[in-house]
Amino acid sequence: MEWLKELNQQQLEAVLSTEGPLLVLAGAGSGKTRVITYRIAYILNMGLAKPGNILAITFTNKAADEMKERIKKLVGIESFSEMWISTFHSACARILRMEAHSIGFSNNFVIFDMQDRHQLLKECFEKLNIDQDRLELRYVSRQISNFKNMLISPSDTHKMGDVDPRIVEIYRLYNKLLKEYNALDFDDLIYHTITLFRTNPDILERYQQKFKYILVDEYQDTNDAQFKLIYLLAQKHRNICVVGDDDQSIYSFRGANVRNILEFENVFSDAKVIKLERNYRSTKTILSVANEVIKNNTSRKEKKLWTENNEGEKIYLYTAFDEIDEANFVSMSIKNLIQSGVKPSEIGILYRTNAQSLNFENALSSHAIPYKVVGSLRFFERKEIKDIIAYLRLVTNPHDNLSLFRIINVPKRGIGPGTVEKIKVLSDEYGISAYSLLKERGAMEFDRRTYLKLNEFIFLLEDIRAEADSKSVVEVIKLVLDKTKYMETLLSSKNEEDFQRVKNLEQLISAAAVFEEENEDKSLQNFLNSITLSFEEDEAQKEDRVLLMTIHAAKGLEFDVVFLTGLEEGLFPLLRAEDINGMKEELEEERRLCYVAITRAKKFLVLTYANNRRVFGRFSSRQRSCFLDEIPANYIQQVYTPLRKINFSDMSFNENQQSVTKDSLAVGDIIQHNRFGIGKVLSLSEDLNEVLIEFENYGQKRLLLSYANLRKIG
DNA sequence: CACGTCTTCCTTTTT
DNA sequence: GGAAGACGTG
Helix, strand or coil: CHHHHHCCHHHHHHHHCCCCCEEEEECCCCCHHHHHHHHHHHHHHCCCCCHHHEEEEECCHHHHHHHHHHHHHHHCCCCCCCCEEEEHHHHHHHHHHHHHHHHCCCCCCEEECHHHHHHHHHHHHHHCCCCCCHHHHHHHHHHHHHHHHCCCCHHHHHHHCCCCHHHHHHHHHHHHHHHHCCEEEHHHHHHHHHHHHHHCHHHHHHHHHHCCEEEECCHHHCEHHHHHHHHHHHCCCCCEEEEECHHHCCCHHHCECCHHHHCHHHHCCCCEEEEECECCCCCHHHHHHHHHHHCCCCCCCCCCCECCCCCCCCEEEEEECCHHHHHHHHHHHHHHHHHCCCCHHHEEEEECCHHHHHHHHHHHHHCCCCEEECCCCCHHHCHHHHHHHHHHHHHHCCCCHHHHHHHCCCCCCCCCHHHHHHHHHHHHHHCCCHHHHHHHHHHHHCCHHHHHHHHHHHHHHHHHHHHHCCCCHHHHHHHHHHHCCHHHHHHCCCCHHHHHHHHHHHHHHHHHHHHHHHCCCCCHHHHHHHHHHCCCCCHHHHCCCEEEEEHHHHCCCCEEEEEECCCECCCCCCCCCCCCCCHHHHHHHHHHHHHHHHCCEEEEEEEEEECEEEECCEEEECCECHHHHCCCHHHEEEECCCCCCCCHHHHCCCCCCCECCHHHCCCCCEEEECCCEEEEEEEECCCCCEEEEEECCCEEEEEEHHHHCCEECC
8 A cells, every 4th residue: 555655644644543433623735535535445455344334425426426536546446336425415315215115205206406495385385375475485494404404303393492383384384295295305315314213223223334434524514414314323333534624614504513523522532633734735825814814713623724835926916996897807817827827727716606707707708718617507407407307207206296387387288377276276185196186087177178288298297107117318308308399399499598408408318328327227216316416517527617616616626826706895704784693603604715715726816806896786885805804914915907927837836745856757657647647657858847648547648747746656 | 378578686605 | 687476468
């Protein structure tokens, strides 16, 4: 295990301490992912456990995939499907698929996303005759989610003090409907898994036995339910390793509880604690700025990140006239940076809210800079995609009323709101699903003309279902598009938008094709499962483009250059007048968010804010963010024009302790590259600046040694 | 019942 | 400035 030499003292200790509870406090850029992957590789290589005995929880599916790739490289084993590397939600879905009957669901349950949840809540409001002003709906939705994240059932809500009885009523009905539709929402996945374990000790025992080693990444962002789950599972072997950084806890709105990390040592009294405080990512300046900002928070574990990296440049600050000026400054600076040799994909534009992306998109495209927006309008949330998915869901489960009502008149087939309302009322009355009602009682309850239309619809669904059995996912989708005339309707439209929709649907088909290639379980069921739980973008990720995203989405990523934008009071920190009570805590979370943003930067950090900004289309004047005042002036270089070209190669430093330098590399060496993986050195240029490498998976590449950040592995 | 225009409300952040 | 719902007309 040569690769163990790549680790520093603390990292190594974290890898080798395989037995018993372990808390790794890993500061930003301190190599925490490396610790987790190497730890798993070590456990496997030492024969301490089989792949099937390992449960590794990551925060996103993307992170899970990356982790699998890295471990694969270290260990080179094949039995990966046996190793559970996934998010909490995916892991729970996987368990529940097998055990659903034990909690009163059938194993072909569907997973409701946030849109679905809102839709269903709306139904609840209607059924209970509760005035649904929109604000209330969002509030109720959040409440219910909080309850589930704290493992509080409808009948337990009184424990939370004064809860609006209407909310309890809605909560109860909402759960009841979910069950009728055989559906689970995101929070249910965790909640029900815990219920399953609590009510079926034998099942719990089985999983406890199975998971000899449990690892949790981004532990600071776990909520009460997730903690409970881990706690239950780890009881048997107690080999539980959690990795996190309380300073990067940014998901309390989702129920994340920082106390989980702060109190780990109390819950597991024999826990070992290892701190990783050496940062390998950023310049000294950037790290100092991050430290200066975060030290204003009161409730945190004391720690001091340090680095051996260069001092680096001062950070830049630009004050824009308005948000358009801001976007232009950023775009023109990026143009110059790219001309200086910075790769577009090494540049990130970060902002607090998704709504801010638009100006940057406009400015970037007018400067012909390649970019990609991460997140925002997610593919699987588009109308046309959700429509088709609704059909697919009905194929697996005809009693999913929500999906049925979504597409009962899509494309238009003459079934209007009046008829839909009648179906709802009647199916309620008879206590059966809308589908059953139409099938069994349609002829009696509706007049002839309506009945014919309804019958045609039911027939369509059954027709699709009958054929779907013997078909692959791709074929089923095509079948739906064809039989429903969905595609036909779009194609005959002269609307520009509809043309885009056709392209999106084509993408859905290719996404399904990729799914079939990559998954062992190729069932429609599993397809539906995977698309609600992950928003895996298509392969465009590898392309060399500037990335735009929210700070939340940037967690775990790093860039040579980061533009942190919109640093204005009210926007970042984003605080609302309503919650004066939670003010301090909320501000601290915003500050952590700021800390996360700053520590994404490796070499350059550029901060911007605008004196004026159009909010909801209204022009309003702005004040600079309080976070800016927390940065000592000597770190800041105020600029008034876009950044000029720079000598970028001067900026490089060794980010990894084992990075190769000119003298240490020879022809024939085996190296590892962050992006391209493992390769062999074919030749070196005379001045030793350039190197030609044959990569296992990417073929030959000519790289500049000063950027390439190669690690020698043999 | 479909389609077009008018109004309202809006914005956190995501699995 | 834009989406989603309300309202009114063909």
